[in-house]
Amino acid sequence: MLHTINKSPFENNTFVTCVRFLQPGDPVLFIEDGVYAVQAGNRFGALIQSVLKKNNPVYALKPDLDARGISAIAEGVKSVDYAGFVDLVEEHQVNSWL
Amino acid sequence: MLHTINKSPFENNTFVTCVRFLQPGDPVLFIEDGVYAVQAGNRFGALIQSVLKKNNPVYALKPDLDARGISAIAEGVKSVDYAGFVDLVEEHQVNSWL
Amino acid sequence: MDTDIKKIMHVMRRAPHGSIYTYEGLEMILIMAAYEQDLSLAFIGDGVYALKKNQDTAGIGIKGFSRTFMALEGYDVEKLYVDRQSLEERGLTEDDLVVDVEVMEASEIGRLMTEQDVVIHH
Amino acid sequence: MDTDIKKIMHVMRRAPHGSIYTYEGLEMILIMAAYEQDLSLAFIGDGVYALKKNQDTAGIGIKGFSRTFMALEGYDVEKLYVDRQSLEERGLTEDDLVVDVEVMEASEIGRLMTEQDVVIHH
Amino acid sequence: MNIGILLKEGPYNHQASDTAYKFAEAAIAKGHKIDAVFLYNDGVTNVTKLGDPPQDDRNIAARWSELAQKNDFKVLACIAASKRRGINDDVLIEGSEITGLGTLTDIAIRNDRLLTFGD
Amino acid sequence: MNIGILLKEGPYNHQASDTAYKFAEAAIAKGHKIDAVFLYNDGVTNVTKLGDPPQDDRNIAARWSELAQKNDFKVLACIAASKRRGINDDVLIEGSEITGLGTLTDIAIRNDRLLTFGD
Numbered sequence: 288m289l290h291t292i293n294k295s296p297f298e299n300n301t302f303v304t305c306v307r308f309l310q311p312g313d314p315v316l317f318i319e320d321g322v323y324a325v326q327a328g329n330r331f332g333a334l335i336q337s338v339l340k341k342n343n344p345v346y347a348l349k350p351d352l353d354a355r356g357i358s359a360i361a362e363g364v365k366s367v368d369y370a371g372f373v374d375l376v377e378e379h380q381v382n383s384w385l
Numbered sequence: 386m387l388h389t390i391n392k393s394p395f396e397n398n399t400f401v402t403c404v405r406f407l408q409p410g411d412p413v414l415f416i417e418d419g420v421y422a423v424q425a426g427n428r429f430g431a432l433i434q435s436v437l438k439k440n441n442p443v444y445a446l447k448p449d450l451d452a453r454g455i456s457a458i459a460e461g462v463k464s465v466d467y468a469g470f471v472d473l474v475e476e477h478q479v480n481s482w483l
Numbered sequence: 484m485d486t487d488i489k490k491i492m493h494v495m496r497r498a499p500h501g502s503i504y505t506y507e508g509l510e511m512i513l514i515m516a517a518y519e520q521d522l523s524l525a526f527i528g529d530g531v532y533a534l535k536k537n538q539d540t541a542g543i544g545i546k547g548f549s550r551t552f553m554a555l556e557g558y559d560v561e562k563l564y565v566d567r568q569s570l571e572e573r574g575l576t577e578d579d580l581v582v583d584v585e586v587m588e589a590s591e592i593g594r595l596m597t598e599q600d601v602v603i604h605h
Numbered sequence: 606m607d608t609d610i611k612k613i614m615h616v617m618r619r620a621p622h623g624s625i626y627t628y629e630g631l632e633m634i635l636i637m638a639a640y641e642q643d644l645s646l647a648f649i650g651d652g653v654y655a656l657k658k659n660q661d662t663a664g665i666g667i668k669g670f671s672r673t674f675m676a677l678e679g680y681d682v683e684k685l686y687v688d689r690q691s692l693e694e695r696g697l698t699e700d701d702l703v704v705d706v707e708v709m710e711a712s713e714i715g716r717l718m719t720e721q722d723v724v725i726h727h
Numbered sequence: 728m729n730i731g732i733l734l735k736e737g738p739y740n741h742q743a744s745d746t747a748y749k750f751a752e753a754a755i756a757k758g759h760k761i762d763a764v765f766l767y768n769d770g771v772t773n774v775t776k777l778g779d780p781p782q783d784d785r786n787i788a789a790r791w792s793e794l795a796q797k798n799d800f801k802v803l804a805c806i807a808a809s810k811r812r813g814i815n816d817d818v819l820i821e822g823s824e825i826t827g828l829g830t831l832t833d834i835a836i837r838n839d840r841l842l843t844f845g846d
Numbered sequence: 847m848n849i850g851i852l853l854k855e856g857p858y859n860h861q862a863s864d865t866a867y868k869f870a871e872a873a874i875a876k877g878h879k880i881d882a883v884f885l886y887n888d889g890v891t892n893v894t895k896l897g898d899p900p901q902d903d904r905n906i907a908a909r910w911s912e913l914a915q916k917n918d919f920k921v922l923a924c925i926a927a928s929k930r931r932g933i934n935d936d937v938l939i940e941g942s943e944i945t946g947l948g949t950l951t952d953i954a955i956r957n958d959r960l961l962t963f964g965d
Contacts, residue, residue, distance in 0.1 A: 288597045293865075293965075295620050295651050297695065300396045304528050307568065308593035319861045320623030323654065328696040350664025350868070354622050356657040356671075356701075368664075369872035376873070376959055377847060382602040383962040385496070385854065386719045391746075391846075393498050393529050395573065402650050405690065406715035417742045418501030421532065426574040448542025448749070452500050454535040454549075466542075467753035474754070474840055475728060480724040481843040483618070483735065489955050502846075503740050504854075507887055510926060514947035520955065544745055546784055601960045603852065611836050623861050624965075626735075629768055632807060636828035642836065666864055668903055723841045725733065737856075739930045740888045769859045772891065777932030788932075811858045813896030813907075818932065 289379035293319040296331050305384045306338060314344040316367070316375060322351045327359035339363045348372060387477035391417040394429050403482045404432065407441055414465070414473060415445040423450075425457035437461045446470060489600040490521045495530030496604055499549070500540060505533045506548050508605025513551075516558035523562035523599075524555075525592050526584070530605075531569045534580040552582050564592050611722040612643045617652035618726055621671070622662060627655045628670050630727025635673070638680035645684035645721075646677075647714050648706070652727075653691045656702040674704045686714050730754055731834040732764045735845030737772035738787035739780070744773055747844040748790060755798055762838050764791065764802045765831045768845070771804040771814045774823035788820050795822035803830055849873055850953040851883045854964030856891035857906035858899070863892055866963040867909060874917055881957050883910065883921045884950045887964070890923040890933045893942035907939050914941035922949055 290313060296302040302324050309315070315338060317324050324331045325347045339345055349366040352358075360366065367375070388411060394400040400422050407413065413436060415422050422429045423445045437443055447464040450456075458464065465473070493512050497504045515522060526534060533549065540547040555563070563584040570576070570586060577586055596602055615634050619626045637644060648656060655671065662669040677685070685706040692698065692708060699708055718724055732751060736743040751761050766773055778788050795802050802823040804814055809825050816825060835841045851870060855862040870880050885892055897907050914921050921942040923933055928944050935944060954960045 288599075288602075293623070293861075295623070295654075298398045298618075298620075298651050300528065307566075307589040308527070308596060310590075310593050310597050313597065318865060320620040320651070323620065323651070323695070326696060330694060330696075351622075354660055354662040354665045354667070354669070355620070355654060356659040356661070358659065369868045370876060372869055373873045373876050373878065376849070376961065377878075380597075380600065380602070381959060381961050382596055382599075383604060383964070385604045385962065385964040386721075386724075391501070391742075393501070393532075396496075396498075396529050398650065405688075405711040406649070406718060408712075408715050408719050411719065416746060418498045418529070421498065421529070421573070424574060428572060428574075449500075452538055452540040452543045452545070452547070453498070453532060454537040454539070456537065467749045468757060470750055471754045471757050471759065474730070474842065475759075478719075478722065478724070479840060479842050480718055480721075481726060481845070483726045483843065483845040491954055501742050504887060507927060511886070511947050511950070515951045515954075518948070518951045518955070520951070543742070544749065544785055545742070601954045603960070603962055604964075613835055625859050626768060629808060633767070633828050633831070637832045637835075640829070640832045640836070642832070665861070666868065666904055667861070723835045725841070725843055726845075737888065737931070769856065769888070772931065775932035777934060777937070779929040779932075779934070781926075781929075784930075807900075810898040810900075811903075812856070812891065813894035813898075813937065815896060815898070818896070 288313050289316060289375050289381050291316045291318055291383045292321040295320040296324045301384050306334065309343055312342050314346060314375060314379065316372065317347040318351055322347045322355060322357060325360045325364045326357045327361050332361050335361045335364065386411050387414060387473050387479050389414045389416055389479065389481045390419040393418040394422045399482050404436060410440050412442040412444060412473060412477065414470065416449055420445045420449045420453060420455060423458045423462045424455045425459050430459050433459045433462065488521050490598060491515065491601045492523045492525055492596060492599045494525045494527055494602060494604045495533055496528050498529040498532045500543060500545055504605045509548060509551055512560065513558065516560050522560050523564065526565045528569050531565055531573060531575060534582060536579055536581050549581050566592055610643050612720060613637065613723045614645045614647055614718060614721045616647045616649055616724060616726045617655055618650050620651040620654045622665060622667055626727045631670060631673055634682065635680065638682050644682050645686065648687045650691050653687055653695060653697060656704060658701055658703050671703050688714055728759045728840065729762050729838045730759055731762050731838040731841040733841060733843045734764055734766050734770040734773060735768045735843065737769040741846045743844040743846060744787055751794060761798060761800045763800050763834050765834055766802065766804040767808055769812065771809045771812055774802055774804055774820050775814055775818045776820040777818050792820040792822040847878045847959065848881050848957045849878055850881050850957040850960040852960060852962045853883055853885050853889040853892060854887045854962065856888040860965045862963040862965060863906055870913060880917060880919045882919050882953050884953055885921065885923040886927055888931065890928045890931055893921055893923055893939050894933055894937045895939040896937050911939040911941040
C-alpha cells in the first residue's frame with residue numbers, strides 16, 4: 288500500500304502519525320508541502336532513515352521539491368515525477384494521509 | 386496583546402510556536418479546536434502551567450469546550466463565553482495565530 | 484460492474500466542529516453503508532475526539548452529530564477501530580466514547596489498512 | 606478618519622504553494638504598502654520557506670512569487686523579520702533566502718508584536 | 728469601540744465564519760460597533776446567495792446578511808480573491824459588496840481593533 | 847487501469863486540485879482510464895464556471911472541463927456538499943454534473959484505484 292503525505296512535518300503531525308501505522312515494505316510518497324520532510328539535514332532525517340531501514344521505500348515528488356527550492360534530499364530518498372507517481376499507483380493501493 | 390489559538394495542539398504546532406513569542410502578562414485565549422489544549426490531564430498540562438507561571442492568563446471559550454464535551458479543564462484556566470471574548474478584546478489588541 | 488464486495492476503510496483524523504470533514508465524512512459513510520460493501524472506520528489522532536461523550540454544540544450554533552455514530556450499528560457498520568495511543572495521549576478511555584469500539588494497536592490497524600481496496604481519510 | 610500612522614505586522618506562517626495564504630498575503634501587503642503605514646513582515650515556522658531561493662514552480666503549474674519579496678523594498682517595505690529558531694530547525698541560513706532580512710530571536714519579534722495596532726497572520 | 732473583522736475561510740468547511748459571527752453578535756450586544764467584515768482567501772464564499780443548506784442547519788450567508796443590514800455594516804469581499812473563486816455581483820447577498828484590498832487597509836487604519844478569523 | 851479520483855478541496859486555496867490534475871494528466875498519458883473525478887467538501891467549488899482568475903494564472907475549472915471532455919469522464923460534484931456551498935446546475939462548467947454520494951460508492955467499487963486529494 289502506497290502512503291502519501293502532503294503536510295509539512297514541522298507544523299503538522301501527519302508524517303509522525305503515518306509512521307506508526309506503516310507496514311514493512313510499504314512505500315511512502317511525499318507530495319505538496321509534505322516534501323519538506325526529506326530536505327537534507329533537517330531534523331526529520333533520523334525518522335526518514337528509520338523508515339528506510341524497515342524496508343519502506345521513500346519517494347518525494349520532484350515537481351514539488353523544485354517548487355520549494357529543495358535540491359538536496361535525504362540519502363536513500365528517490366525523487367519521482369508525476370509519471371513515477373502513476374507507476375507507484377499501478378503497483379499499490381493508495382492511502383492518502385490528508 | 387491577546388493571543389488566540391484555534392488549532393488542536395495534538396495535530397498542529399501553533400500553540401507551541403505561539404508560546405515562544407508570548408510576552409509576560411499577555412493573555413492567551415483558546416478557541417475552536419484549540420480548546421483541546423486545556424483539557425485536564427492531557428500532555429499539554431505542563432506547557433499550560435508554564436504559561437500561567439509567566440503571568441500569562443489563560444482562557445478557553447466555553448461554547449467550544451461544551452461542543453467538544455470537555456468539562457474538566459486544567460487548573461488556573463478560566464472559561465469565558467463570547468461576551469467574555471469581547472471583554473478581552475476591549476482590553477487588548479488581538480493576535481490571532483491562525 | 485464488478486460485483487465483488489470491496490473493503491473500504493474510512494479514517495477519521497480530525498477533531499469535530501473546527502472543520503466539517505468528520506461530519507461530511509459521516510454523511511458519506513451512511514450512504515456507502517447502503518451498498519453492502521465491507522465498511523470499516525478507524526479513528527486516529529484527533530479523530531478519536533469525534534466519539535467523545537457529552538458534546539453540546541448549542542453554544543457554537545453548529546448541529547452536533549456524535550449521536551449519529553450510534554446509528555451506524557443499525558446500518559450494519561460495526562467495525563469501529565480506535566488507535567490506542569491516540570486515545571491515551573488525549574487522556575481518554577473507552578468509557579469516554581459514545582459507542583462501543585475496538586481499541587487496537589497502530590500496527591494492527593495498519594495491517595487492516597493494507598487489506599483494503601479503498602482508504603478514505605476525512 | 607484617523608490620520609495617525611498605524612503599525613501593521615503581517616505574519617507569514619505557511620509554506621508556499623501547498624496553500625494560497627502566503628501568495629494572497631503578499632498581494633495584501635503590496636496594496637497596504639501604498640497607504641504609508643508602518644508595515645512589517647515576520648516569518649515564523651514554515652513561513653520562512655516562502656523566502657527560499659531557487660523555487661521553480663513550472664512543474665506544478667502554479668505561478669511562483671518568491672521574487673515578489675524582492676520588490677517589497679521598492680514599496681518601502683523594509684522590515685522583514687525572520688525567527689532564528691524557525692530558520693535553524695529547517696536547516697536554512699540567511700544565505701538560502703531571496704532577500705535581506707533581520708534574523709531575530711522569538712522574544713524580540715514577540716516584543717515587536719505587542720507594539721502593533723494590527724497583526725494579520727497569513 | 729469600533730471593530731473590523733477579517734474572515735479568511737468559507738462557510739461550513741471551517742468554524743471560522745461561525746466564530747466570527749458569534750463574536751460580532753456578542754460585540755454588538757455589548758454596544759460596540761462592527762465597522763465591516765472583510766472577506767479574504769476562501770472567505771469570499773461567505774456571501775454567495777446561491778447556498779442552500781439543509782433546513783435544519785444554519786444559513787451562514789443569510790445570517791451575515793441579516794446581521795449586517797440590521798447593524799449598518801457591510802460584508803466586503805476582496806475582488807481579486809472573489810474572481811478566483813467565482814464570486815461576483817450577480818451572486819451577492821444583500822448587505823455585501825465586492826471591493827479592493829485598499830478598503831481593508833482603511834478598515835485596519837480607522838478601527839480600534841481588527842480581528843482575524845480563519846483556519 | 848481504471849482510476850477514480852476524490853478531490854476534497856476547492857481550487858487555488860490548496861494545491862490539492864493542481865496535484866489531482868497533474869496526476870490525472872500523467873495517468874492518461876500512460877494509457878490509464880480516469881473513470882471520474884468526484885468532488886466533496888469544498889472540492890465542489892472546482893466546477894463553477896463563474897471563476898475569473900488573472901490572465902497569467904491557470905484557470906482550474908476550465909482545465910478540468912477540457913480534460914474531462916477530451917478523455918470522456920465526468921467531474922462530479924456531491925449534491926449535499928454543493929448545496930451548502932452555492933454550487934448548482936446553473937453555474938456548472940461543461941463536463942461536470944451534480945450527483946449523489948451513491949455515485950462515489952459506485953466509483954469506489956468499480957475501479958482499480960480510488961485516489962484522494964485534499965488538505
